[in-house]
Amino acid sequence: MAEGEHKITLVFIINGENFSVETNINAPLTAAVQRALSESGNSGRPLNEWEVRNSAGALLDVTRTVKELGLTNGARLFLSLRVGAGG
Helix, strand or coil, rough: CCCCCCEEEEEEEEEEEEEEEEEEECCHHHHHHHHHHHHHHCCCCCCCHEEECCCCCECCCCHHHHHHHHCCCCCCCEEEEECCCCC
16 A cells, blocks of 8 residues: 555544544544644543534544544544533
């Protein structure tokens, strides 16, 4: 495989802002989520208080790999605090 074939860019929408994160398709989605939270300045809460949904609104399992989830280059993912998190 050519260099870079395992990497795609995911676009996380956090509080209405877009954050593009390059990630390896064989890495768990949590790796990209952590990077997106860090870049957006939302690193003050534990990862388990966040949820990721795809553009259709389906909740994604962040422990699965990007490839397993069927995410493609440029996929838009909505990252938000779980309802009731940190109450």
